[in-house]
Amino acid sequence: MSTAAVIGGGPAGLIAAETLARAGVEVTVYDRMPSVGRRFLLAGHGGLNITHSEDRDRMLARYGRSAERIAPMLDVFSPDDLRDWCAGLGEPTFVGSSGRVFPQAFRATPLMRAWLARLAELGVRIETRHRWAGWAEGTGALRFTRGDGEAVEATPEVALFALGGASWPRLGADGGWVELFEERGAAVTPLRAANVGVQVAWTNVFADRFAGTPLKNVGLTVLGRDQSGRGDAMLTRTGIEGGPVYAIGAAIRDALDADGECVLHVDLRPDLTVDQLAERLRRRRPKDSASSTLRRLGLDPAAIGLLREAAGGALPTEPTAAAELVKAVPVVVTATMPIDRAISTAGGLAWSEVDESLMVRRLPGTFVAGEMLDWEAPTGGYLLQASFSTGVVAAHGALAWLRGESARRSR
Numbered sequence: 008m009s010t011a012a013v014i015g016g017g018p019a020g021l022i023a024a025e026t027l028a029r030a031g032v033e034v035t036v037y038d039r040m041p042s043v044g045r046r047f048l049l050a051g052h053g054g055l056n057i058t059h060s061e062d063r064d065r066m067l068a069r070y071g072r073s074a075e076r077i078a079p080m081l082d083v084f085s086p087d088d089l090r091d092w093c094a095g096l097g098e099p100t101f102v103g104s105s106g107r108v109f110p111q112a113f114r115a116t117p118l119m120r121a122w123l124a125r126l127a128e129l130g131v132r133i134e135t136r137h138r139w140a141g142w143a144e145g146t147g148a149l150r151f152t153r154g155d156g157e158a159v160e161a162t163p164e165v166a167l168f169a170l171g172g173a174s175w176p177r178l179g180a181d182g183g184w185v186e187l188f189e190e191r192g193a194a195v196t197p198l199r200a201a202n203v204g205v206q207v208a209w210t211n212v213f214a215d216r217f218a219g220t221p222l223k224n225v226g227l228t229v230l231g232r233d234q235s236g237r238g239d240a241m242l243t244r245t246g247i248e249g250g251p252v253y254a255i256g257a258a259i260r261d262a263l264d265a266d267g268e269c270v271l272h273v274d275l276r277p278d279l280t281v282d283q284l285a286e287r288l289r290r291r292r293p294k295d296s297a298s299s300t301l302r303r304l305g306l307d308p309a310a311i312g313l314l315r316e317a318a319g320g321a322l323p324t325e326p327t328a329a330a331e332l333v334k335a336v337p338v339v340v341t342a343t344m345p346i347d348r349a350i351s352t353a354g355g356l357a358w359s360e361v362d363e364s365l366m367v368r369r370l371p372g373t374f375v376a377g378e379m380l381d382w383e384a385p386t387g388g389y390l391l392q393a394s395f396s397t398g399v400v401a402a403h404g405a406l407a408w409l410r411g412e413s414a415r416r417s418r
Contacts, residue, residue, distance in 0.1 A: 008033045009409045012149055012163035014139050016043025017180075018391055019377030019398035020169035021122065022084075022092075026402035027167075028129035032409065035161065036131060037151060038179065039138035044119050045178040046171070050391070051115025057093065058086040059388035060102045069389045071257055073382035076358050077393055084399040086392055096121040107388050139170070141187045165372045165405040169398060172352030172378040173198045182352075184379065192369055194357040201256050201383045202350035202390075204241075204248025205269075205340040213316045218244040220309040226274035227251040230337075234258035236385075237277060242309060247271075247338070254385045257353065259340060272335040275310045284330035297322050304333065313338075351390055353383040364404025365397060372408055376401040 009032045013024045016038035024034045036043065050056075059066060063081065070077045090100045090108060098110040098118045110118050126133070136154030143150050148160040173182030185195050222240045236254030240247050252259075262269035276284060284304060291300045301311050301322075314322055317336045323329045346352060356379050360367055365380070367373045376397040384390050 015169035022398040023402040055115040080396040174349040196354040200346040200349035201353040202253040207246040226277035229258040230270040269340040285326040288326035355381040365401040374401040
């Protein structure tokens with residue numbers, strides 16, 4: 008029987024282990040934490056958004072510069088395949104009002120429990136508290152440091168790595184693999200915070216009053232860049248976070264890299280035009296205050312506070328100028344929050360380092376999946392979908408490689 012080691016017990020690693028085991032491979036999963044799937048369980052604590060229901064072209068666009076590489080992987084293991092897989096574990100899925108897909112139980116725990124039972128039935132062995140420490144000199148064996156400090160080695164016929172990025176060090180994804188791969192000559196794009204809040208130098212008055220307050224149904228764009236996000240954002244004491252911010256994270260980083268700062272335009276009423284807003288503002292009664300007039304536009308105190316913050320306290324009185332401000336409130340971003348505050352990371356093993364089956368070109372028999380690869384996506388089910396899809400593709404590649412090796416040995 009062929010043997011495989013899967014290093015990393017997140018979604019990408021576990022679906023790869025399942026795929027390999029179903030094909031009759033003897034699989035051992037190694038993870039440095041006391042149990043596997045910890046980040047998966049945390050992600051599903053408030054509702055496991057496992058994939059998205061939108062059409063293929065719209066979904067692919069979420070992967071930005073990596074869409075072309077992700078596309079064939081979604082063909083191999085699509086959102087429908089992922090939903091069928093969930094149903095096979097006793098967790099049929101449903102589509103929420105936003106198009107996001109959730110398991111029927113909503114949380115991740117029942118799905119993970121059923122998944123681990125399936126893996127056990129398939130004979131997958133899971134070794135926890137095993138931190139990968141690189142390759143042994145000469146033999147190329149996989150080196151691990153156990154929780155008790157003892158060093159152990161493994162010599163599987165194939166190795167599949169799914170160690171994640173660097174945004175969840177307390178759950179196992181600390182980016183410690185980067186240096187080890189670079190030592191073997193592999194090019195790694197630096198890991199950076201993605202799906203993360205941004206820093207804004209609010210005045211103390213604004214921060215004291217509105218930190219922890221949502222901006223409801225706003226649109227966000229980066230000045231001079233063709234990317235936008237829409238939804239509910241959250242004001243924090245040091246900036247803004249939430250889905251609309253995460254959707255334009257790559258554009259924010261590009262602007263910060265180019266200019267040292269990034270100007271966000273916040274559209275407080277994305278469903279209305281400047282002309283429509285201006286017309287409503289012209290109906291202002293003489294005794295109306297600026298705030299009461301803005302409230303008639305559907306703006307809440309946090310939105311009005313943001314307008315005052317951007318305008319230095321005094322709001323424009325001319326209707327068109329005020330409407331233009333409502334549609335594009337300038338907010339200067341000075342930086343993203345640190346990587347350990349991020350939901351995910353951008354960067355990773357460069358696409359040029361792997362072939363179509365996700366085998367590392369300079370390390371035959373070594374495959375990589377999940378966030379270790381150089382891609383990113385916003386929240387909304389896209390992260391998990393690509394993690395599952397790349398895990399399946401890497402496992403298929405490993406099986407093909409094993410078959411080729413077996414054929415070569417039999418000659």
